[in-house]
Amino acid sequence: MKWVTPGQLRKQGVLGMNSRNIDYIGRNNDRSRYPLVDNKLKTKKAAVQHGMSVPALIGVVRIQHEIQALEKLLEGIEKFVIKPAQGSGGKGILVITERRGDTFIKSTGAALDYRDIKRHTSNILSGLYSLGGRPDVAMIEDMIDFDPMLGNYSHEGVPDIRVIIYRGFPMMAMMRCSTHASDGKANLHQGAVGVGIDIVTGHSLYAIQHNRKVEKHPDTGFRFDKLELPHWDEVLRLASGCFEMTELGYFGADIVLDRTKGPVMLELNARPGLAIQIANQVGLKKRLQLVDEMRPIERKVEERIRLAKQMFGVVLV
Amino acid sequence: MKISSRLQIGLVAGILIAIGLGLTLYKKIELGFPLLPGQRQAVWTLESKVSFKPIGGPIEISLALPDPQAGWVVLDDHFASSGFNFSVQELQGDRRARWTRQSLERTTTLHYKLEVYRSDIYDLGGSAVPDIVLPELTQDRLAAMEGMVALLREQSSGSESFTALLLQQLVREQMDQDAAFLFGSREESKLAVVMDVLAFAGIPSQTVKGIFLEDGRRRQKMDTLIEIYDGDRWHLFDPGNAQPGLPENFFVWQRGAKSVLDVVGGESSQLEFAIVKNTLPIKTVLFMEQQVKERLLLDFSIYSLPVEQQGVFKGLLLIPVGALVVVLLRILVGIRTSGTFMPILIALAFIQTTLLTGLVIFLMVVGVGLWIRFYLTYLNLLLVARITAVVIVVILLMAALSIISYKLGFDQLLTVTFLPTIILAWTIERMSILWEEEGGHEVLIQGGGSLFAAILAYLLMSVDLVEHLTFNFPELMISLLGVVLLLGKYTGYRLVELYRFRDLGRPDE
Numbered sequence: 001m002k003w004v005t006p007g008q009l010r011k012q013g014v015l016g017m018n019s020r021n022i023d024y025i026g027r028n029n030d031r032s033r034y035p036l037v038d039n040k041l042k043t044k045k046a047a048v049q050h051g052m053s054v055p056a057l058i059g060v061v062r063i064q065h066e067i068q069a070l071e072k073l074l075e076g077i078e079k080f081v082i083k084p085a086q087g088s089g090g091k092g093i094l095v096i097t098e099r100r101g102d103t104f105i106k107s108t109g110a111a112l113d114y115r116d117i118k119r120h121t122s123n124i125l126s127g128l129y130s131l132g133g134r135p136d137v138a139m140i141e142d143m144i145d146f147d148p149m150l151g152n153y154s155h156e157g158v159p160d161i162r163v164i165i166y167r168g169f170p171m172m173a174m175m176r177c178s179t180h181a182s183d184g185k186a187n188l189h190q191g192a193v194g195v196g197i198d199i200v201t202g203h204s205l206y207a208i209q210h211n212r213k214v215e216k217h218p219d220t221g222f223r224f225d226k227l228e229l230p231h232w233d234e235v236l237r238l239a240s241g242c243f244e245m246t247e248l249g250y251f252g253a254d255i256v257l258d259r260t261k262g263p264v265m266l267e268l269n270a271r272p273g274l275a276i277q278i279a280n281q282v283g284l285k286k287r288l289q290l291v292d293e294m295r296p297i298e299r300k301v302e303e304r305i306r307l308a309k310q311m312f313g314v315v316l317v
Numbered sequence: 318m319k320i321s322s323r324l325q326i327g328l329v330a331g332i333l334i335a336i337g338l339g340l341t342l343y344k345k346i347e348l349g350f351p352l353l354p355g356q357r358q359a360v361w362t363l364e365s366k367v368s369f370k371p372i373g374g375p376i377e378i379s380l381a382l383p384d385p386q387a388g389w390v391v392l393d394d395h396f397a398s399s400g401f402n403f404s405v406q407e408l409q410g411d412r413r414a415r416w417t418r419q420s421l422e423r424t425t426t427l428h429y430k431l432e433v434y435r436s437d438i439y440d441l442g443g444s445a446v447p448d449i450v451l452p453e454l455t456q457d458r459l460a461a462m463e464g465m466v467a468l469l470r471e472q473s474s475g476s477e478s479f480t481a482l483l484l485q486q487l488v489r490e491q492m493d494q495d496a497a498f499l500f501g502s503r504e505e506s507k508l509a510v511v512m513d514v515l516a517f518a519g520i521p522s523q524t525v526k527g528i529f530l531e532d533g534r535r536r537q538k539m540d541t542l543i544e545i546y547d548g549d550r551w552h553l554f555d556p557g558n559a560q561p562g563l564p565e566n567f568f569v570w571q572r573g574a575k576s577v578l579d580v581v582g583g584e585s586s587q588l589e590f591a592i593v594k595n596t597l598p599i600k601t602v603l604f605m606e607q608q609v610k611e612r613l614l615l616d617f618s619i620y621s622l623p624v625e626q627q628g629v630f631k632g633l634l635l636i637p638v639g640a641l642v643v644v645l646l647r648i649l650v651g652i653r654t655s656g657t658f659m660p661i662l663i664a665l666a667f668i669q670t671t672l673l674t675g676l677v678i679f680l681m682v683v684g685v686g687l688w689i690r691f692y693l694t695y696l697n698l699l700l701v702a703r704i705t706a707v708v709i710v711v712i713l714l715m716a717a718l719s720i721i722s723y724k725l726g727f728d729q730l731l732t733v734t735f736l737p738t739i740i741l742a743w744t745i746e747r748m749s750i751l752w753e754e755e756g757g758h759e760v761l762i763q764g765g766g767s768l769f770a771a772i773l774a775y776l777l778m779s780v781d782l783v784e785h786l787t788f789n790f791p792e793l794m795i796s797l798l799g800v801v802l803l804l805g806k807y808t809g810y811r812l813v814e815l816y817r818f819r820d821l822g823r824p825d826e
Contacts, residue, residue, distance in 0.1 A: 009821065016808070189755075281820070
């Protein structure tokens with residue numbers, strides 16, 4: 001039998017899509033706060049105000065005319081990323097890792113000149129990469145120079161850490177590693193590997209690809225059971241701190257580990273997916289209900305993390 | 318807060334469901350509305366057109382109205398009489414429509430539309446026996462007539478077989494000499510000659526005017542049957558094929574020698590009929606018509622609307638049923654569809670095209686459309702221009718499909734026009750974006766999900782009972798609203814999640 005009964009899922013405390021939408025997103029997330037997370041530029045500005053670590057913003061191109069000023073903007077900058085503020089699924093992100101004069105080298109190794117960069121920016125503005133083709137703005141920000149230790153676990157892309165935050169408590173975490181199959185994107189349903197992370201230690205729990213358990217990365221061959229994320233408490237602090245900033249009750253924070261800066265918040269998601277439960281082999285609902293049962297008083301970030309670790313520590317057998 | 322919101326929804330939904338079911342039960346028990354659609358019957362819509370050319374001066378047109386017999390029943394009739402004084406008069410048991418007007422300049426057409434169906438099949442009843450009026454004949458015709466009557470009398474055993482033999486002369490390739498002489502006359506129609514022969518032989522006879530009903534006829538003329546009285550009862554014959562009895566598809570308009578159409582003040586008058594056949598659950602229709610007239614309450618029902626609007630509502634009232642299917646599939650099953658209402662619109666189109674044809678057309682148009690849309694991607698157009706381009710391409714595709722299929726003789730594909738163009742264009746646009754962003758796999762999942770939902774909605778919407786209930790008990794929609802409200806608060810697992818989280822449910826394995 002490949003299927004389970006609803007009773008079995010309920011016993012495991014698995015959170016379903018309907019329950020997520022009604023009980024958690026619908027009840028805890030105020031619609032008026034959505035633009036803050038849906039627009040990466042707004043997210044970044046708010047994060048800077050709250051003193052959070054984010055990739056530094058080099059500049060913003062809002063109208064086609066401003067593209068002419070790109071050369072001045074990029075003067076002397078070696079590494080950068082151009083991306084749409086409201087892009088979806090990692091589309092339209094151009095990563096420049098090296099610069100030789102007026103020649104730019106993409107992360108894949110291809111060489112571009114100013115004309116290519118201007119065309120890409122123009123495409124972003126006309127909404128080519130945004131959901132539904134809405135006109136957008138282009139953000140230029142510092143390139144993430146990700147922690148070399150994580151390089152073993154990712155193919156052609158930046159591995160990021162998704163932390164689900166409920167009422168400010170870190171509920172569950174997962175590292176998403178891009179694979180050849182996912183085309184360098186960290187989307188689980190496109191074939192990226194999801195690695196469940198223990199909230200207490202930052203140690204890996206399980207790894208899944210296409211909803212099935214895997215032992216090692218399909219491209220690099222590194223085993224996931226050796227993985228232990230550095231700066232783990234810092235990651236939790238950064239992710240949980242987004243609660244004060246967004247005022248959203250239920251969201252996912254995407255964090256990457258930079259070689260020099262440490263944990264950096266990349267973006268937020270007001271409708272985080274449910275696959276994280278499979279990567280952790282634990283249902284979310286039980287944890288959410290534990291938080292619901294707590295007295296609704298204001299707590300500091302450190303306090304919330306301490307309580308979460310107490311409640312959600314997973315002991316590996 | 319949590320409980321009260323839930324309770325509120327439950328209460329509102331419960332009340333809504335109760336109202337809907339209550340009204341339905343009231344209509345069923347107190348008013349006797351049939352809950353089941355009952356048998357479908359062919360209902361013919363006859364549109365009579367009286368056209369004429371005015372010759373100046375006052376105009377008076379008088380049209381005999383049908384007196385339904387032999388099991389035919391008139392459901393409904395309408396007159397169109399723009400600019401004319403109109404009245405229906407009853408003279409000696411005959412109903413005649415009268416249009417009058419002081420003057421008129423151009424050729425005009427008057428309309429009289431009626432809906433009829435045959436509730437029972439039986440022959441024409443009795444009728445007053447007309448006097449026999451002997452024809453006035455020239456010497457040579459008299460001789461021919463005498464010869465023919467004598468011959469027919471010899472061959473026949475009575476009035477009935479006499480008439481049958483006489484009419485067979487008409488349909489025969491080679492007539493007898495006498496018959497050929499009589500029927501060969503230019504002045505008189507063959508029918509008039511037949512009547513003369515019958516009168517000469519002393520057989521009382523009369524004409525029966527009416528229409529042979531054939532679906533889709535546009536310029537049908539009135540036909541005439543011949544009826545004779547053998548001293549005991551009437552016998553009917555079709556002079557066209559000499560067959561006795563009333564043809565099943567013959568709608569009797571008038572019996573006897575009176576005129577059907579009189580035009581004063583006009584010339585070149587014509588009476589033509591356009592005929593359309595519909596299949597309807599006749600008992601229900603009848604019941605409703607009768608109820609609407611009798612009960613004030615029902616005067617505010619859909620049945621009080623003109624026929625065209627009723628038709629529109631028939632389609633509109635099915636939409637909630639399709640929507641319910643989509644809601645169930647998305648919330649309870651977890652099937653992903655591209656666009657919430659696309660499946661419903663596709664299902665509505667399927668009702669017009671029939672399922673298989675609709676599917677073939679849909680897949681062809683979307684397939685080719687996607688292929689062209691990929692080319693448009695390279696052109697890098699703005700959204701509105703791109704969608705417009707896709708709309709134009711879709712219409713071109715539909716035209717091409719129609720023309721090619723027509724030339725090849727696949728008439729079914731002509732129904733392509735029923736597919737909603739704009740929806741198709743949006744579907745193509747959505748699918749292509751999905752393809753770029755999520756890959757072809759996701760397109761297959763969502764496209765397949767949409768088609769599955771559309772087919773399911775179609776199957777449900779084309780059930781007779783569903784159509785009957787939605788149309789005759791629109792208050793059931795209130796109950797449906799309640800059910801949808803409840804579904805909107807469903808927080809349980811979706812069917813697909815039972816598969817998706819299959820490894821989570823059994824941690825021990």
